Amino acid sequence: MNLAFKDIRYHRFKFFSSVLGVGLLLMVVLAIGGIIRGVIYDSATIVTETGADLWVVERDTLGPFVETSRIPEDYYHAIEVVPGVAEASPLAIGWEHVVRPPRPTPLAKFMYKNAVAGTQTMVEPGWMDVPAEERFVVIGYKPGRIGGPPALVAGRGIEADDYELVADVKTGFQVGERVRIGYHDYTVVGLTKNMVGFTADPVVYTTLKEAQQILFRPDPDLLRDRRRRFREPFETEAALAPRLAEPLARRAADLAEDTHVVNAIAVRLEPGASPEAVAKEIARWQRLEVHTAPRQVNLQLMGSNRLLILQLSLFRVILVLIAGIIIGLIIYTFTLDKVKEMAVLKLLGAPGRRIYVMILQQAVLIGVLGAILGGALEFAVEPFFPRRVEATYGDVGQMLVAMTVIAALSSLLAVRRAMTVDARSVLGS
Amino acid sequence: MEYAVEAEGLTKAYGEGRARVEVLKGVDLSARRGDLIAIMGPSGSGKTTLLHVLGLVTEPTAGRLILGGQDIYGGRWRPDLQRFRREKIGFIFQFANLIPFLTARENVLLPLDLTGVRGRAARERAAELLDYLDVADRADLLPEKLSGGERQRVAIARALANDPAVILADEPTASLDTERGLSVMRLLRRLSAEHGTAVLMVTHDTRMIGEVDRVIHLLDGAVRDPGTTAGQSIPGGFCS
Numbered sequence: 001m002n003l004a005f006k007d008i009r010y011h012r013f014k015f016f017s018s019v020l021g022v023g024l025l026l027m028v029v030l031a032i033g034g035i036i037r038g039v040i041y042d043s044a045t046i047v048t049e050t051g052a053d054l055w056v057v058e059r060d061t062l063g064p065f066v067e068t069s070r071i072p073e074d075y076y077h078a079i080e081v082v083p084g085v086a087e088a089s090p091l092a093i094g095w096e097h098v099v100r101p102p103r104p105t106p107l108a109k110f111m112y113k114n115a116v117a118g119t120q121t122m123v124e125p126g127w128m129d130v131p132a133e134e135r136f137v138v139i140g141y142k143p144g145r146i147g148g149p150p151a152l153v154a155g156r157g158i159e160a161d162d163y164e165l166v167a168d169v170k171t172g173f174q175v176g177e178r179v180r181i182g183y184h185d186y187t188v189v190g191l192t193k194n195m196v197g198f199t200a201d202p203v204v205y206t207t208l209k210e211a212q213q214i215l216f217r218p219d220p221d222l223l224r225d226r227r228r229r230f231r232e233p234f235e236t237e238a239a240l241a242p243r244l245a246e247p248l249a250r251r252a253a254d255l256a257e258d259t260h261v262v263n264a265i266a267v268r269l270e271p272g273a274s275p276e277a278v279a280k281e282i283a284r285w286q287r288l289e290v291h292t293a294p295r296q297v298n299l300q301l302m303g304s305n306r307l308l309i310l311q312l313s314l315f316r317v318i319l320v321l322i323a324g325i326i327i328g329l330i331i332y333t334f335t336l337d338k339v340k341e342m343a344v345l346k347l348l349g350a351p352g353r354r355i356y357v358m359i360l361q362q363a364v365l366i367g368v369l370g371a372i373l374g375g376a377l378e379f380a381v382e383p384f385f386p387r388r389v390e391a392t393y394g395d396v397g398q399m400l401v402a403m404t405v406i407a408a409l410s411s412l413l414a415v416r417r418a419m420t421v422d423a424r425s426v427l428g429s
Numbered sequence: 430m431e432y433a434v435e436a437e438g439l440t441k442a443y444g445e446g447r448a449r450v451e452v453l454k455g456v457d458l459s460a461r462r463g464d465l466i467a468i469m470g471p472s473g474s475g476k477t478t479l480l481h482v483l484g485l486v487t488e489p490t491a492g493r494l495i496l497g498g499q500d501i502y503g504g505r506w507r508p509d510l511q512r513f514r515r516e517k518i519g520f521i522f523q524f525a526n527l528i529p530f531l532t533a534r535e536n537v538l539l540p541l542d543l544t545g546v547r548g549r550a551a552r553e554r555a556a557e558l559l560d561y562l563d564v565a566d567r568a569d570l571l572p573e574k575l576s577g578g579e580r581q582r583v584a585i586a587r588a589l590a591n592d593p594a595v596i597l598a599d600e601p602t603a604s605l606d607t608e609r610g611l612s613v614m615r616l617l618r619r620l621s622a623e624h625g626t627a628v629l630m631v632t633h634d635t636r637m638i639g640e641v642d643r644v645i646h647l648l649d650g651a652v653r654d655p656g657t658t659a660g661q662s663i664p665g666g667f668c669s
Contacts, residue, residue, distance in 0.1 A: 001535065001542040010530030010571070344526050347486065348587075349515025350543050423486045426526055427477075427599055 003345075003354070004361035007338070015362075018330045019369045025323050026374025026399060027381070032316045034382065034391035036309055042388055043198040043301040046139070047293055049150040052089070052266035053275050055296045056282060057289045063296050064093045064263035065198055066303040071288065073208070073260040082281055084273030089147045090262040092140035092208055094215040095201065097133040098179055100172070107384060136171055136204045137197040138181075140211020147266050149205045155190030161207045166190040168202035182214040198304050200387040212259040226256035320402065327370075327403075328410030331363040335414035339421050346423035359414045360407075367407030371399040431498060433594045433627030434460040434483065439492035441478050441650075452478045454650040455492065460595070460627040465618055467638060468631045470647035476631045479647065483629060484597050485514045497594030515543050519588030519626070521617075523600035525580035527572040533583045534559065534568040540590040558586040562616065578609040582616070589620060596621075598630040602637055614640040 008015045046065070047055070056079060057069040076088040104112070141147035143158055149166045155175040158164050165186045167173040173188045180186075186206065195203040206214070218226060230252035234244075267290075269278055279290035291299065301309070335342075342355055375396035382389045441453040453475050460466050470476050481487035482494070485501065494502040497517045501507055519540075527536045537555040541547070546554070559565045562582040564575075572580055581601065588596050598617065602610030614637045621628045630641070638644060646653045 001538060001547075003530075006535065007530045340526070341528050341530075344522075344528065345539075347484065347514070347520055348540055348543060349511050351511060354543070423484075424481050426522060427480055427484055427486065427520065427597075 002361070003358040004365070007334075007358065008362065008365070011334070011337075014334075015366070019366055019373060022323060022327060022330075022366055022370030023373030023377060025319065025326065026370050026403070027377040029316055029319045029323065030374055030378040030391045030395055030399060031381070031385070031389060032312050032319065033395050034378065034389035035385070035387075036312050036316070037390040037392075038200075038385075038388035039198075039305050039309055039312075040301060041390055042196050042200050043305055044297040045194065045196055046093075046137070046198075046203065047297050047300065049195060050091075050266050051146050051150075051268060053269040053273075053293055054267035054279050054282070055291045055293065056088075056265040056267060057263070057291065059287050059289050061289055062299045062303055063289075063291055064091070065296075065300045069263050069289075070261050071263075071265065073212075073262045075288070076262075076265045079265055079267060079282055082278060084269055084278040084281075085267055086270045086273075087146060087268040089142060089145035089266045089268075090208060091147045091264050091266055092138070092211040092215055092261075093263045094138050094211075095135060095197075095199075096138045096181055096204070096214060097135045098181060099132050100134055102132050103172075108386070111386065134171060135199075135201045136167070137199075137201050138204050138206065138211050138214055140206055140208040140215070142208050146268055149190070149192040149195065149203075151192060152190045153193045155188070157190055158205065158207055161209050163187065163210060164189045164206065166192055166205040168195045168204070169193050170196065170202035171204060173204075182217065184210070184213065186210070194388075196388070198300050208262070212261065216259040216261055217257070223256055227253050230255050320406070323370075323403070324406040324410050327363060327366055327407050328413055330366060331359060331407075331411045331414045332417065334362060335359055335417050339417075340426060342418055342421045343423050343426045346421060347426060352419065355418050356415045359411050359418060363407040363411035363414070364404050367403030368400055371396060371403045374399065431462055432459050432495070433462045433464070433497060434458065434629065435493075435495040436483070437493045439479070439482060439494060440490045441475075441482060441487065442490045452650050453482065453489070456647075456650075456652055458645055458652065460629060462594070462625040462627055463622050464643065465621045465628045465641045466630065467641040467644045468629060468647060469633070469644055470653075473649075474647040475650040476647055478650075480597060480599060480629075480631050483595070484518060484520065485510050515540065516591055517594045519591070519593040519596040521581070521584050521588050521596060521598040521601045523603045525572070525577075525584040527580055527583055527587070529572050532569050532571055533564060533575065533579075533586075536572070536583055537586045537590050540587060544591055546591075554590065555586075558589055559583070561620075562586045577605055578612065581605065581609075581613050585613070585616060585620070589624060589626070592624065593626060596626055596628045598628060598632075600632055600634070601630060602632065602634050607636055610634065610637060611640070 055063055056071070056075070057063050058071050061067050061069040063069060073090045076090045079085060079088040139147065143160065149157065152166065153169065155166070158166055163184055163186045165179065165188050167188050169191050173179060175188055175191060177188045178185050179188060197203060231249055234248040234252060269275060275292045279292060282288060283290045345355060378391050382391065436456055436458045439453050439456040440451060442449050442451045444450055456479060468476055468479065478487060482489050488506055489502055492502070499513070501513065507513065528539065531539060534555050537558055538551050541551040541554060556565065559568050562585055564579050564582045564586070567575055567579055572583070575583065601617070602613050605613060617628050617630070618640050620626065
């Protein structure tokens with residue numbers, strides 16, 4: 001006769017409402033785990049999907065995703081002849097935005113309102129209004145080389161410089177849509193999926209040349225100033241040889257407009273080549289910084305999102321502890337409700353083990369059912385989160401194990417109380 | 430006839446030296462199988478302590494106790510006390526004290542389950558007892574759905590489940606009206622005779638004295654009268 005199940009049958013409302021409470025709490029724990037994993041995946045997406053083994057960046061910089069890195073575009077030719085290198089692809093990477101009328105869902109509106117609550121005394125009203133600016137990461141690459149969109153879900157890829165874009169679906173762009181970025185209109189020719197930067201901003205791909213125009217082309221005032229400054233050193237020569245004045249002015253203008261700069265060169269190695277050895281070789285003779293792909297991911301993760309991840313992680317630990325305490329209190333209350341019955345059981349000769357097993361079974365059952373329910377709820381609400389949440393069945397499995405252990409430990413208090421129940425209390429009093 | 434309970438010089442004291450208080454002062458008592466005995470006395474006379482000692486939940490300070498022909502205490506408890514209590518003693522309480530989350534049938538099955546009797550044999554035994562106590566049709570109801578009298582009958586069935594040598598009853602009729610109380614007493618009378626179980630009943634309820642074989646009268650921790658036969662006057666005027 002399983003006393004735990006019999007008791008649950010009798011107190012089913014109380015038991016299942018407790019399971020629901022624990023389940024909701026564990027849903028939050030799992031969601032936070034999913035958010036942490038989402039941040040990690042987002043941080044790694046561009047690096048891993050590019051397929052590069054090495055990332056060549058400016059000397060003493062941590063890479064294009066962490067700090068400013070600018071190197072000459074042509075370096076990729078030199079890198080490509082280093083032994084072990086199969087392919088080198090110059091990439092321009094930067095953040096841009098377009099202004100579009102906001103179309104927030106009611107849930108998004110609520111989330112903005114919720115986020116702004118309590119902060120309006122600190123900032124100007126409207127600080128967290130639904131933004132009209134859509135941010136995205138622009139990646140410029142040479143078609144045919146690594147660094148482009150990994151897979152298309154609609155439309156086609158980019159083949160040449162023709163003011164075309166391939167955008168992640170999260171941008172909200174449609175195939176065929178014309179988008180104004182910088183000084184030019186671009187046509188969206190294809191869509192990709194799950195390509196976001198470490199800030200969860202979606203990625204937009206275009207050719208290297210056009211990305212360089214978007215990201216590096218100076219604005220007209222700056223351009224005029226640069227032309228004047230570039231021309232000044234040649235003016236003496238132009239005065240001595242008036243014939244040279246015009247070509248020198250043209251050269252100065254070309255130099256001022258030059259955008260042959262990239263933020264990184266992605267390097268794919270030949271099979272069997274050692275990333276560390278090739279990285280060392282490139283760094284030695286070109287005075288460049290070379291990061292392996294895993295290091296680049298780590299730099300990105302630990303450089304940009306470290307505190308966020310640690311913060312969420314600590315919060316998750318606190319929530320797990322709270323879940324343990326709540327389960328403990330629930331079981332303790334369950335036990336207090338049964339003190340008289342336990343005294344009767346003891347008087348009837350029930351071994352203490354039988355009573356402790358009843359308490360333990362109920363505690364573990366609350367923990368396990370709570371974890372399963374929490375997992376199911378988490379998977380159900382995952383799509384409604386504004387950025388990637390990636391809880392897995394493995395997480396639910398871990399939670400099951402953790403809750404079993406926590407429930408067992410948290411039932412100790414109740415067991416301790418059960419041990420003090422005096423069988424005499426129901427006899428002759 | 431075999432004795433179900435034999436107690437010699439049972440003493441229970443609390444404290445040491447001058448602070449020592451003797452709650453039981455060398456109580457002698459015996460009950461044969463089939464006896465229905467009432468233990469009576471005013472508050473503080475030691476009834477509850479005697480019940481606790483006989484129920485093996487309070488260790489005496491001195492004396493000797495034999496239950497079902499087995500030595501239980503002779504200066505110290507025997508080691509398998511819990512098992513002995515499970516198998517040899519049945520309890521009936523003032524308020525039935527059925528386990529509220531078990532049905533009437535499950536309450537009767539519980540002591541059987543605790544002694545390892547399960548399956549068909551246990552179910553048949555429970556059905557037989559519930560039928561014997563005329564509550565078979567209430568078997569699948571939870572205690573909260575039963576009347577006071579029905580609950581007490583189920584409690585008696587539970588006490589009988591393991592066919593104990595002795596049943597200790599604590600004010601079994603106190604919470605019942607006279608008619609139901611008498612009914613329970615007659616039932617105890619019948620089952621003690623038919624099952625050969627000694628029933629020791631602590632009670633204040635003088636209405637029921639006519640149903641018992643003997644009344645053991647306690648006063649200040651000692652037996653004042655070891656066996657007033659039912660119907661006789663009770664010395665000390667505690668019962669009329």
